[in-house]
Amino acid sequence: MHRRTLAELAAGLRKKEFSSVELTRHYLERIERGQPALNAFVTITREQALAAAEAADRELAAGRGGPLTGVPIVHKDIFCTQGVLTTCASRMLSNFVSPYDATIVAKLKAAGTVMLGKANMDEFAMGSSNETSWYGPVRNPWNPELVPGGSSGGSAAAVAARLAPAATATDTGGSIRQPAALCGVTGIKPTYGRVSRYGMIAFASSLDQGGVITVSAEDAALVLGAMAGFDPQDSTSVDTPVPDYTATLNDSVEGLKIGLLKEFFDKGLDPENEQRVREALAVYERLGARLQEVSLPNLPLSVPTYYVVAPAECSSNLARYDGVRFGYRCENPRDLMDLYKRTRGEGFGAEVKRRIMTGTYVLSAGYYDAYYLKAQKVRQLIARDFERAFQEVDVLIGPTTPTPAFALGAKTSDPITMYLNDIYTIGANLAGLPAISIPCGFVRGLPVGLQIVGRHFAEAKILNVAHVYQRETDWHLRVPPGWA
Amino acid sequence: MEWETVIGLEIHAQLSTKSKIFSGSSTAYGAAPNVQANLVDLGYPGVLPVLNREAVRMAVKFGLAIDAKIARHSVFARKNYFYPDLPKGYQISQYELPIVADGSLEIVLDDGTRKRIGITRAHLEEDAGKSIHEGLPGVTGIDLNRAGTPLIEIVSEPDMRSAKEAVAYMKKVHTLVRYLEICDGNMQEGSFRCDANVSVRPKGSDRFGTRTEIKNLNSFRFVEKAINYEVARQIDILESGGKVVQETRLYDPDRGETRSMRTKEEANDYRYFPDPDLLPLVLDDAFIDEVRASLPELPDQKAARFSEQYGLSAYDAGVLTASRELADYYEEVVRRVPGEPKLAANWVMVELAAALNRDGVEITESRVSAGRLAGLLNRIVDNTISGKIAKEVFEAMWTSGRDADTIIEEKGLRQITDTAAIEKAIDEVLAANPKQLAEYRAGKDKLFGFFVGQVMKATKGKANPAQLNELLKKKLQG
Numbered sequence: 001m002h003r004r005t006l007a008e009l010a011a012g013l014r015k016k017e018f019s020s021v022e023l024t025r026h027y028l029e030r031i032e033r034g035q036p037a038l039n040a041f042v043t044i045t046r047e048q049a050l051a052a053a054e055a056a057d058r059e060l061a062a063g064r065g066g067p068l069t070g071v072p073i074v075h076k077d078i079f080c081t082q083g084v085l086t087t088c089a090s091r092m093l094s095n096f097v098s099p100y101d102a103t104i105v106a107k108l109k110a111a112g113t114v115m116l117g118k119a120n121m122d123e124f125a126m127g128s129s130n131e132t133s134w135y136g137p138v139r140n141p142w143n144p145e146l147v148p149g150g151s152s153g154g155s156a157a158a159v160a161a162r163l164a165p166a167a168t169a170t171d172t173g174g175s176i177r178q179p180a181a182l183c184g185v186t187g188i189k190p191t192y193g194r195v196s197r198y199g200m201i202a203f204a205s206s207l208d209q210g211g212v213i214t215v216s217a218e219d220a221a222l223v224l225g226a227m228a229g230f231d232p233q234d235s236t237s238v239d240t241p242v243p244d245y246t247a248t249l250n251d252s253v254e255g256l257k258i259g260l261l262k263e264f265f266d267k268g269l270d271p272e273n274e275q276r277v278r279e280a281l282a283v284y285e286r287l288g289a290r291l292q293e294v295s296l297p298n299l300p301l302s303v304p305t306y307y308v309v310a311p312a313e314c315s316s317n318l319a320r321y322d323g324v325r326f327g328y329r330c331e332n333p334r335d336l337m338d339l340y341k342r343t344r345g346e347g348f349g350a351e352v353k354r355r356i357m358t359g360t361y362v363l364s365a366g367y368y369d370a371y372y373l374k375a376q377k378v379r380q381l382i383a384r385d386f387e388r389a390f391q392e393v394d395v396l397i398g399p400t401t402p403t404p405a406f407a408l409g410a411k412t413s414d415p416i417t418m419y420l421n422d423i424y425t426i427g428a429n430l431a432g433l434p435a436i437s438i439p440c441g442f443v444r445g446l447p448v449g450l451q452i453v454g455r456h457f458a459e460a461k462i463l464n465v466a467h468v469y470q471r472e473t474d475w476h477l478r479v480p481p482g483w484a
Numbered sequence: 485m486e487w488e489t490v491i492g493l494e495i496h497a498q499l500s501t502k503s504k505i506f507s508g509s510s511t512a513y514g515a516a517p518n519v520q521a522n523l524v525d526l527g528y529p530g531v532l533p534v535l536n537r538e539a540v541r542m543a544v545k546f547g548l549a550i551d552a553k554i555a556r557h558s559v560f561a562r563k564n565y566f567y568p569d570l571p572k573g574y575q576i577s578q579y580e581l582p583i584v585a586d587g588s589l590e591i592v593l594d595d596g597t598r599k600r601i602g603i604t605r606a607h608l609e610e611d612a613g614k615s616i617h618e619g620l621p622g623v624t625g626i627d628l629n630r631a632g633t634p635l636i637e638i639v640s641e642p643d644m645r646s647a648k649e650a651v652a653y654m655k656k657v658h659t660l661v662r663y664l665e666i667c668d669g670n671m672q673e674g675s676f677r678c679d680a681n682v683s684v685r686p687k688g689s690d691r692f693g694t695r696t697e698i699k700n701l702n703s704f705r706f707v708e709k710a711i712n713y714e715v716a717r718q719i720d721i722l723e724s725g726g727k728v729v730q731e732t733r734l735y736d737p738d739r740g741e742t743r744s745m746r747t748k749e750e751a752n753d754y755r756y757f758p759d760p761d762l763l764p765l766v767l768d769d770a771f772i773d774e775v776r777a778s779l780p781e782l783p784d785q786k787a788a789r790f791s792e793q794y795g796l797s798a799y800d801a802g803v804l805t806a807s808r809e810l811a812d813y814y815e816e817v818v819r820r821v822p823g824e825p826k827l828a829a830n831w832v833m834v835e836l837a838a839a840l841n842r843d844g845v846e847i848t849e850s851r852v853s854a855g856r857l858a859g860l861l862n863r864i865v866d867n868t869i870s871g872k873i874a875k876e877v878f879e880a881m882w883t884s885g886r887d888a889d890t891i892i893e894e895k896g897l898r899q900i901t902d903t904a905a906i907e908k909a910i911d912e913v914l915a916a917n918p919k920q921l922a923e924y925r926a927g928k929d930k931l932f933g934f935f936v937g938q939v940m941k942a943t944k945g946k947a948n949p950a951q952l953n954e955l956l957k958k959k960l961q962g
Binding site for chain 2: 079080086088093096098099100102197198199200201202204205206232233234235236312313315316318319320322324325326327336340360363364365368372
């Protein structure tokens with residue numbers, strides 16, 4: 001069953017080829033067998049899953065329910081889930097049982113999905129290798145010595161190893177697309193404001209966006225359709241209608257103007273990785289799309305810009321973890337200062353602390369203008385570069401990452417090389433644009449991703465562009481050895 | 485050396501919205517700790533703020549009432565600091581782009597002159613919770629019911645030159661926010677409080693001295709006392725050759741003094757930056773016009789109208805318009821006692837005010853309603869009773885809760901207007917005081933008052949005073 005896509009599973013459920021309970025049991029067994037090797041989960045919610053599956057079966061038996069009724073999914077542990085541990089992979093929240101559901105969790109619940117568990121991730125979504133988790137690193141199903149990418153490493157690894165047909169994820173600087181690329185799965189980050197952030201534990205509020213990791217673009221269209229939409233509880237969510245993303249998946253790409261970002265094909269790009277991207281572009285050309293080189297002159301500034309804006313917001317967002325009302329609290333605090341210092345000192349990991357300190361610094365009196373304000377200005381310039389590019393082309397296509405997955409521990413000692421792994425993905429976050437990563441082949445036996453960036457709210461377009469490629473190729477259907 | 489005091493106030497007024505500024509919890513005062521704090525107020529992981537439109541409307545109302553600029557585009561910013569009563573580790577406020585800027589109010593000084601006090605800005609922000617020490621030995625309790633209550637912080641220019649001016653300004657703002665029905669003005673509950681920035685400089689100097697900020701003053705009396713104490717303290721320091729330290733100070737009402745809380749060096753770096761969870765607040769002209777149309781008659785407008793329409797002095801008009809309720813009461817009395825606005829003004833400002841003050845009762849809970857007071861005044865106007873007897877009747881009305889006519893009848897206080905009866909009383913008084921009569925007739929005019937008093941005494945004050953005067957004059961002339 002697990003070799004099927006989510007769309008096929010949903011169809012099977014409706015045709016009663018199998019029940020949701022059977023499907024759920026099947027995935028729960030795979031998760032329990034896979035967890036020791038991959039560590040993709042923080043929490044497995046067996047009982048709740050089976051109860052939800054039974055309820056879904058009743059709905060299906062009564063001829064009710066929607067396209068996702070009975071479909072098992074996994075939530076990244078950054079999304080609040082009522083009555084279920086919600087840790088953000090941090091010691092700080094290692095005892096936090098959320099009293100409420102995030103909006104997308106509630107929406108997917110209402111759509112009839114069955115939550116299998118909570119996916120491991122980088123602590124507070126800060127990381128590109130899933131090595132900063134308090135619960136230990138996630139391993140890449142294609143090679144357990146390698147990282148799955150991050151921060152949504154658990155979500156990507158779970159889908160890649162077919163421990164779940166879909167996993168929600170979040171993307172602040174590439175946290176959906178980069179692990180999707182490194183694990184050989186499909187991951188979409190929608191337009192900023194398309195998916196509610198309510199109940200999604202904040203890292204950098206102006207960049208964070210929820211999305212989903214699936215096997216195929218068609219699957220992503222199905223799940224995103226249920227997640228997206230205006231939420232009165234999130235002032236930054238946008239009140240525009242959600243189209244049926246599946247309706248336009250098969251639109252022709254003939255005459256589609258594809259922009260190749262000059263800045264993406266730079267010397268940092270692994271030549272073999274570049275080769276896979278060029279091959280994918282040839283597929284589009286064959287389908288009648290037109291390729292055109294475009295330049296975003298300010299894009300090379302995206303990494304430094306991001307590493308000012310994101311830490312600044314994070315330093316403030318994470319101030320609420322003070323040991324007073326919820327979460328981790330140090331033993332026997334002497335006084336208030338001691339409570340703050342030891343709770344935060346013991347509750348946060350090194351990368352989170354590094355970003356809080358960086359963020360505190362760039363917002364400080366005397367440094368604000370030179371760092372934060374300047375970064376915001378550069379951010380505007382980068383957004384304008386994208387706007388200009390989209391006057392010429394319909395989508396931008398390039399690599400998702402410079403290289404395939406790297407070894408565990410390879411970059412942990414050097415934050416800058418780690419940060420550079422997000423060089424191709426950060427731009428879309430800074431400009432708030434939708435982007436998707438889909439598998440486009442292998443480099444030295446490891447999957448690499450093709451990134452498609454669209455105009456604001458052009459999710460339907462990038463899903464369509466991704467889907468027509470997946471009709472022509474089967475990279476996305478490849479399963480890591482040992483997980484078939 | 486002669487010194488000049490320079491004062492600026494930052495007034496915090498809690499907006500009387502039903503729910504909090506960024507969440508749906510109730511803002512009602514006095515609930516058990518933490519029952520009015522939802523997940524947003526508690527700063528739980530993942531929650532987000534949603535702006536309360538009513539708070540915006542109220543801030544705009546205030547801005548229009550002080551003739552300020554209403555920002556078409558204003559921005560919420562985070563003020564970052566750690567404190568247990570601040571759940572998120574930051575307060576959502578407005579920093580560089582406040583909703584209201586550049587307004588002013590006029591105060592009336594003791595000598596009757598008017599002075600314009602500039603208002604630099606007024607911005608929206610959320611209140612923090614409270615730390616509780618009372619009844620909790622060895623620990624600190626946190627009550628987050630107040631966390632997220634909407635405030636406007638009203639920042640004045642350093643335009644005030646004495647504690648009295650500061651109090652006059654604060655009272656003016658207090659009156660205004662209550663007129664606008666945007667704040668209940670309850671200072672005991674902390675709905676209206678201020679921080680005072682105080683400095684002194686040699687008279688004539690055009691540079692400001694080093695200032696101190698006195699935090700959290702929650703009564704007009706404390707504002708006056710704290711500023712006067714602080715001014716004296718600063719002058720002492722300067723005159724003995726010292727330097728005032730820029731710092732935040734706390735006023736201790738029990739000791740009547742201010743003491744240091746933290747110096748500038750210890751001050752937080754608040755690391756303000758625009759709150760990415762909230763979009764910039766954009767207001768259009770239609771909204772502002774709609775709010776403008778909803779403004780009530782403002783205190784100054786009302787006072788001017790009272791002077792004009794009722795022929796009152798500026799002072800009286802000012803007193804009677806100090807609150808909307810008092811002004812409404814007065815106008816109700818005037819409506820029911822046609823043609824006697826001054827009589828009504830005197831009664832409201834003297835007898836009624838004294839009774840309210842004595843019993844600590846608000847005008848809205850007055851034991852003598854405007855209608856009842858008008859009933860009493862009408863008996864003065866139609867000569868049923870004298871003004872003096874009316875005071876007695878008023879006291880009886882206040883204590884018994886009954887109306888004037890009932891009391892007049894019951895106590896037989898109806899005025900004597902029968903000429904024969906008054907003449908009889910005069911005759912008796914003159915007969916009983918032959919010595920005084922002789923002295924009067926010998927030219928001691930002052931004794932006229934003595935005879936008036938005696939007749940009034942004999943008639944238990946009920947003789948019509950005008951008639952008495954006339955008849956007495958005739959009789960004395962012989």
